[in-house]
Amino acid sequence: MKLKMVEPWIRTLLFLAAVFSILTVFLIVIFIFKEGLPFLNEIGLFSFTFGETWLPTRGHFGIFPMLLGSIYLTLGAILIGLPLGVGCAIFFAEFAPAKLTSWVRPAVEILAAIPSVIYGFLGLLILVPWLRQLYGGTGFSLLAGALVLGIMILPTIMTVSEDAIRAVPASYKEGSLALGATRWQTVYKVTLPAAQSGIVASVVLGMGRALGETMAVIMITGNVAQVPTSPLSPLRTLTGNIALEMGYAAGQHQQALFATGVILFILIFVLTSLANLVCWKGAKH
Amino acid sequence: MRNFGLACLVLVIILGLGFLIAEAKVTTFTIAGSTSVQPIIEILAQEYMALHPQTRINVQGGGSSAGVKAAATGTAAIGMASRQLHPEERKLWKFTLAYDSIAVIVHPTNPIANLTTEQIHDIFNGEITDWSQVGGKPGPINVITREEGSGTRSAFEELILKKKPIIANAIVQGSTGAVKATISRDPSSIGYISSAIADQTIKILKDNINRPFLLLCATKPSGAVADFISWLRTPEAIAILTAEGLVPVK
Numbered sequence: 001m002k003l004k005m006v007e008p009w010i011r012t013l014l015f016l017a018a019v020f021s022i023l024t025v026f027l028i029v030i031f032i033f034k035e036g037l038p039f040l041n042e043i044g045l046f047s048f049t050f051g052e053t054w055l056p057t058r059g060h061f062g063i064f065p066m067l068l069g070s071i072y073l074t075l076g077a078i079l080i081g082l083p084l085g086v087g088c089a090i091f092f093a094e095f096a097p098a099k100l101t102s103w104v105r106p107a108v109e110i111l112a113a114i115p116s117v118i119y120g121f122l123g124l125l126i127l128v129p130w131l132r133q134l135y136g137g138t139g140f141s142l143l144a145g146a147l148v149l150g151i152m153i154l155p156t157i158m159t160v161s162e163d164a165i166r167a168v169p170a171s172y173k174e175g176s177l178a179l180g181a182t183r184w185q186t187v188y189k190v191t192l193p194a195a196q197s198g199i200v201a202s203v204v205l206g207m208g209r210a211l212g213e214t215m216a217v218i219m220i221t222g223n224v225a226q227v228p229t230s231p232l233s234p235l236r237t238l239t240g241n242i243a244l245e246m247g248y249a250a251g252q253h254q255q256a257l258f259a260t261g262v263i264l265f266i267l268i269f270v271l272t273s274l275a276n277l278v279c280w281k282g283a284k285h
Numbered sequence: 286m287r288n289f290g291l292a293c294l295v296l297v298i299i300l301g302l303g304f305l306i307a308e309a310k311v312t313t314f315t316i317a318g319s320t321s322v323q324p325i326i327e328i329l330a331q332e333y334m335a336l337h338p339q340t341r342i343n344v345q346g347g348g349s350s351a352g353v354k355a356a357a358t359g360t361a362a363i364g365m366a367s368r369q370l371h372p373e374e375r376k377l378w379k380f381t382l383a384y385d386s387i388a389v390i391v392h393p394t395n396p397i398a399n400l401t402t403e404q405i406h407d408i409f410n411g412e413i414t415d416w417s418q419v420g421g422k423p424g425p426i427n428v429i430t431r432e433e434g435s436g437t438r439s440a441f442e443e444l445i446l447k448k449k450p451i452i453a454n455a456i457v458q459g460s461t462g463a464v465k466a467t468i469s470r471d472p473s474s475i476g477y478i479s480s481a482i483a484d485q486t487i488k489i490l491k492d493n494i495n496r497p498f499l500l501l502c503a504t505k506p507s508g509a510v511a512d513f514i515s516w517l518r519t520p521e522a523i524a525i526l527t528a529e530g531l532v533p534v535k
Contacts, residue, residue, distance in 0.1 A: 245434050
């Protein structure tokens with residue numbers, strides 16, 4: 001009897017929780033656009049997005065170098081994180097003895113729990129000087145950022161891919177093995193294609209993390225607002241641009257940073273939609 | 286079940302009352318703004334709170350412009366700024382804490398003993414790009430700078446570069462500490478930081494570039510805030526300022 005009275009209340013509470021989280025998303029979107037759109041109207045979306053000079057205190061607002069910087073860095077991180085992550089996932093799901101997995105996997109998962117500022121600090125003190133000795137220049141580079149971000153997104157890609165690989169029905173593998181395929185042939189001809197949509201999902205999650213990462217990136221990429229021309233060029237990302245200059249920005253400069261947020265939002269939206277499309281096509285296949 | 290809920294409620298009320306009573310005795314205010322002024326204000330506030338346990342001071346960063354805004358809107362009782370005020374900001378009540386000097390720094394192994402203002406100007410402006418042009422070991426100069434809008438950068442641009450732009454391929458670091466950490470590890474780099482923060486990990490080439498450290502309030506302060514500010518002119522506060530490498534105001 002009592003439980004029946006409680007039920008509608010619980011339902012209302014849960015409904016409110018859902019409404020609250022959706023409302024938060026909407027409020028964030030509205031706020032960013034409200035602050036950024038008037039500025040974009042004034043400067044022009046095209047000259048803001050594709051302008052190559054960023055000198056906000058002198059009235060030059062062009063974020064093209066940062067836009068490219070964010071895209072390059074994210075691709076670089078995926079290039080490093082995807083083979084490593086999927087490799088780990090295949091190893092743990094298909095080849096590693098259970099005992100080893102139970103020890104090694106938590107160790108890889110701890111990578112996700114390390115605060116990004118620690119990655120940045122290690123990058124600044126160890127990786128950057130090392131790259132400088134190896135290749136000359138300043139060491140602050142796309143390469144340094146991609147290496148660190150690749151490691152940072154590794155646990156995300158690994159866990160999600162591993163779940164996808166483990167979810168492939170055993171009958172698929174048994175069928176393949178029964179036909180005389182080796183274990184490796186089974187993995188890359190049967191298991192991986194069957195787990196494809198999960199692996200794509202892991203890449204989307206990793207991409208989101210790489211694109212949004214700020215602290216570690218600011219410390220190791222050099223933050224130069226110029227279009228990067230090689231893996232050894234320093235670069236600045238969209239998030240880095242906002243975080244770096246927010247504290248001191250006032251007036252139009254501050255509006256320009258909100259407008260940077262608008263572009264970042266659009267970029268994330270486009271990338272997520274693209275990835276979802278790939279995912280959806282893969283699932284239909 | 287019901288008794289447990291009641292007990293919880295009573296506990297919350299008692300705790301709440303306890304906090305209210307404790308809170309009533311303590312005056313709390315916030316100081317926010319320039320990250321250059323923040324470290325020294327934190328030390329001063331700690332010393333002040335040890336002497337006056339009934340006052341609590343929260344010190345936050347945010348940057349000079351955030352400090353000016355916080356003071357104007359009242360978000361913080363005191364705003365910190367490490368630059369001169371712009372004309373539209375001059376209606377705020379202003380207290381000059383001390384003067385800070387910016388130092389031009391290089392790696393400790395750099396053989397150059399000093400540079401003229403002209404040479405520093407040319408290096409940061411991109412006219413000099415190799416150490417051999419200023420009598421050092423041949424090799425490219427890695428220029429390290431702060432982000433646009435930073436108080437240290439605007440002071441440096443104003444005082445040394447005479448408002449000319451800093452070379453576009455200079456590495457940008459978001460804090461004084463990051464600039465120092467970078468230069469202490471790169472033998473061919475040059476940068477500028479607050480001299481209060483300079484130490485043995487780097488070498489100072491020039492050290493006479495001054496800017497004010499300001500404390501700002503919306504109106505002339507009273508009560509606990511005024512007590513704190515007047516304490517900043519006492520000999521013990523001045524001793525702390527001097528120990529941190531700042532030049533106190535007479």
